[in-house]
Amino acid sequence: MNSASTATVLAEAILKTADLLGLSNTQLAAVMGLHLASMNQIEFSAVLEPTSAHGETGLLLIRLYQSLSALTGGDSEWIDYFMNTFNTATDGIPIQQIQNRKGLEKVLTVVEALNNR
Numbered sequence: 001m002n003s004a005s006t007a008t009v010l011a012e013a014i015l016k017t018a019d020l021l022g023l024s025n026t027q028l029a030a031v032m033g034l035h036l037a038s039m040n041q042i043e044f045s046a047v048l049e050p051t052s053a054h055g056e057t058g059l060l061l062i063r064l065y066q067s068l069s070a071l072t073g074g075d076s077e078w079i080d081y082f083m084n085t086f087n088t089a090t091d092g093i094p095i096q097q098i099q100n101r102k103g104l105e106k107v108l109t110v111v112e113a114l115n116n117r
Contacts, residue, residue, distance in 0.1 A: 007055075011048040014058040017065045022080055023095070030099035032057055060104050067111040089114070 018028040029036045032054050049055045072078040083095040089110045090097055097103035
């Protein structure tokens with residue numbers, strides 16, 4: 001797979017993942033560390049390099065969804081509840097916590113640890 005097609009697949013996967021996690025474009029832009037206009041450009045062009053800082057953040061977001069899906073058997077209502085409710089394990093509301101890299105890493109670590117119990 002060439003770099004351009006990899007970047008397209010990643011951008012499309014991140015947009016789909018954000019939808020599955022219930023993130024608005026504004027929230028996704030915050031997670032990705034982008035201005036909303038830049039996020040809209042990615043959505044329009046559907047290109048995001050996996051090796052860029054934004055691409056790496058997007059890959060973490062995808063891992064979070066995959067881990068939540070594995071933990072819940074793909075139960076979208078449970079995932080929505082988890083993302084939008086205060087969680088003692090993450091010490092916050094995950095949908096708010098993931099809007100910066102440190103918070104995303106923390107929530108991902110907790111969910112992966114739950115999967116590995």
